Amino acid sequence: xxxxxxxxxxxxxxxxxxxxxxxxxxxxxxxxxxxxxxxxxxxxxxxxxxxxxxxxxxxxxxxxxxxxxxxxxxxxxxxxxxxxxxxxxxxxxxxxxxxxxxxxxxxxxxxxxxxxxxxxxxxxxxxxxxxxxxxxxxxxxxxxxxxxxxxxxxxxxxxxxxxxxxxxxxxxxxxxxxxxxxxxxxxxxxxxxxxxxxxxxxxxxxxxxxxxxxxxxxxxxxxxxxxxxxxxxxxxxxxxxxxxxxxxxxxxxxxxxxxxxxxxxxxxxxxxxxxxxxxxxxxxxxxxxxxxxxxxxxxxxxxxxxxxxxxxxxxxxxxxxxxxxxxxxxxxxxxxxxxx
Amino acid sequence: xxxxxxxxxxxxxxxxxxxxxxxxxxxxxxxxxxxxxxxxxxxxxxxxxxxxxxxxxxxxxxxxxxxxxxxxxxxxxxxxxxxxxxxxxxxxxxxxxxxxxxxxxxxxxxxxxxxxxxxxxxxxxxxxxxxxxxxxxxxxxxxxxxxxxxxxxxxxxxxxxxxxxxxxxxxxxxxxxxxxxxxxxxxxxxxxxxxxxxxxxxxxxxxxxxxxxxxxxxxxxxxxxxxxxxxxxxxxxxxxxxxxxxxxxxxxxxxxxxxxxxxxxxxxxxxxxxxxxxxxxxxxxxxxxxxxxxxxxxxxxxxxxxxxxxxxxxxxxxxxxxxxxxxxxxxxxxxxxxxxxxxxxxxxxxxxxxxxxxxxx
Numbered sequence: 001x002x003x004x005x006x007x008x009x010x011x012x013x014x015x016x017x018x019x020x021x022x023x024x025x026x027x028x029x030x031x032x033x034x035x036x037x038x039x040x041x042x043x044x045x046x047x048x049x050x051x052x053x054x055x056x057x058x059x060x061x062x063x064x065x066x067x068x069x070x071x072x073x074x075x076x077x078x079x080x081x082x083x084x085x086x087x088x089x090x091x092x093x094x095x096x097x098x099x100x101x102x103x104x105x106x107x108x109x110x111x112x113x114x115x116x117x118x119x120x121x122x123x124x125x126x127x128x129x130x131x132x133x134x135x136x137x138x139x140x141x142x143x144x145x146x147x148x149x150x151x152x153x154x155x156x157x158x159x160x161x162x163x164x165x166x167x168x169x170x171x172x173x174x175x176x177x178x179x180x181x182x183x184x185x186x187x188x189x190x191x192x193x194x195x196x197x198x199x200x201x202x203x204x205x206x207x208x209x210x211x212x213x214x215x216x217x218x219x220x221x222x223x224x225x226x227x228x229x230x231x232x233x234x235x236x237x238x239x240x241x242x243x244x245x246x247x248x249x250x251x252x253x254x255x256x257x258x259x260x261x262x263x264x265x266x267x268x269x270x271x272x273x274x275x276x277x278x279x280x281x282x283x284x285x286x287x288x289x290x291x292x293x294x295x296x297x298x299x300x301x302x303x304x305x306x307x308x309x310x311x312x313x314x315x316x317x318x319x320x321x322x323x324x325x326x327x328x329x330x331x332x333x334x335x336x337x338x339x340x
Numbered sequence: 341x342x343x344x345x346x347x348x349x350x351x352x353x354x355x356x357x358x359x360x361x362x363x364x365x366x367x368x369x370x371x372x373x374x375x376x377x378x379x380x381x382x383x384x385x386x387x388x389x390x391x392x393x394x395x396x397x398x399x400x401x402x403x404x405x406x407x408x409x410x411x412x413x414x415x416x417x418x419x420x421x422x423x424x425x426x427x428x429x430x431x432x433x434x435x436x437x438x439x440x441x442x443x444x445x446x447x448x449x450x451x452x453x454x455x456x457x458x459x460x461x462x463x464x465x466x467x468x469x470x471x472x473x474x475x476x477x478x479x480x481x482x483x484x485x486x487x488x489x490x491x492x493x494x495x496x497x498x499x500x501x502x503x504x505x506x507x508x509x510x511x512x513x514x515x516x517x518x519x520x521x522x523x524x525x526x527x528x529x530x531x532x533x534x535x536x537x538x539x540x541x542x543x544x545x546x547x548x549x550x551x552x553x554x555x556x557x558x559x560x561x562x563x564x565x566x567x568x569x570x571x572x573x574x575x576x577x578x579x580x581x582x583x584x585x586x587x588x589x590x591x592x593x594x595x596x597x598x599x600x601x602x603x604x605x606x607x608x609x610x611x612x613x614x615x616x617x618x619x620x621x622x623x624x625x626x627x628x629x630x631x632x633x634x635x636x637x638x639x640x641x642x643x644x645x646x647x648x649x650x651x652x653x654x655x656x657x658x659x660x661x662x663x664x665x666x667x668x669x670x671x672x673x674x675x676x677x678x679x680x681x682x683x684x685x686x687x688x689x690x691x692x693x694x695x696x697x698x699x700x701x
Binding site: 043044045046047050051053054055080081082083084085087088091092094095096097180181203204207208209210316317318 | 417418420421424425426427429487489490492547550551552554555557565642643644645646647651652654655656657658659660661663664666
């Protein structure tokens, strides 16, 4: 009994501190005094966040965090990565264990509202697609009536698939697996005609086949999966910092500022570039960052296009075309508000 | 006068005799032997081919893995990551020292006549964890600090298992004694503790520690995920250990308790000098069994995103630069676990033989 009473007392004290202690500290100040950004990533997803040979994190989600670190500290290494499972990710952010969640997370209304989180933007526009065997002779998803489909259990993928086939008035047999590796083994063994997953992962899964050229990815995209970094609600300054770190990268690509030419670009006559790189104006100050935060980001991490090409672009094993992720001026939808 | 004794018939002795007696003694044994022989012949060949003959051991990049066999090159290239996780290269000597000390402390335990091997064992249980506590996280004596988020691989598996084992035994012993205590409050608390922790699966404990606990803690009181997982493992494991030790306590004849009391020993001396030494030696197989299962259970930290050796391997086998290396990765993990678990079980057999607790003689 005594034990239980003391537990209640402890819980009450904790609840008290929880209510009072929450409001004061600014995340940006915390990060500055701590000396690094805490970033939540996946436990290993090719192209997005995965440890390389030397145990360094690489990927587009990783670089998104590095850009924030570059903006705050001028160094892309001042990040500590916390690998998180899908179930843990939101708690880790809510509880303050991490400052940014950059973990291949789809921006949805529910997540944006009821979880107490804010999505700061989109660093990759993904969508669900289909991988089919060439032998099937199918070149469009609308020809898939009656197909057996390999899917991973418990994902939105499963729901999207059902929605898609229902609206097209087609039938399918789901073959459900626990992990994405198993779905690809099932597909390789010929147990299903079609494998469905986010398109960014289909390429990686295809490369695991004995003969990758025996399968093709259909052009159809059946869902919208805007993936982006997430921060806690209630700290607008930090929200802005994370948001504008990504916008700075996108603007840099649009203005032709790259990792290689960023130093020369500092003396550019273009006022937009000058504002981005901090040679004129006080853009950094408004965010609580150094004036040259844009310069630091591009210098250490590169612009959005460079980040994309390095991690998931055509020359990487994933080999993904820019598609939707091309700049708006190149036929994509990647668009950032102006730095002004 | 007697005839010299003849040798037994040739069919009864030697290789032929053995084969007849053990493999072909009846029709179903003949069938079983043939089936087993067929399986061995058909599986060993391809297996050897895959593991050794056609496997790729050397090379630089993923492209070198072109053979039909296993791609051990992948394991070789990632070995550093599988062993040390994200631990900084320049500081890995600290972990190497710990591995060395671990070997120094426990290798002598397998050699019967090693001088002062008891002291090596005691060092392994006291000095070693202390040195590890200073050396691995750093931050003392000018050693650079390495946050626990950078620990990983085999090293993390060993830390989890070692700390779990080391802390669970004393806590479990105390709980077992408490459960058999005459004092109702202490007994009640111990029973509740043991039954509650034993009634939940480890995976739930880890999940609570990683997902729920942070929500209850106030801002800023954010203690590390590894620490939370470790505390969960220790509490859970000590409940199991308590039941194993209780088994030993119950096996001690009542006469031992009474004899100890008759000698005028108080509770602590009675327990420490008479009861526990006998009880613990009785349950050595049970204790080691619990340790082995804990060692394997540590892989469950995977679900809370800690990179133990299995997590480290799983996170990299999806690397699209390499062809499908899933099997190689899992075989490597299985092999690592087998080495440690087999070592532990050999050691316990060794110990049992020496202490002769089976009452065979």
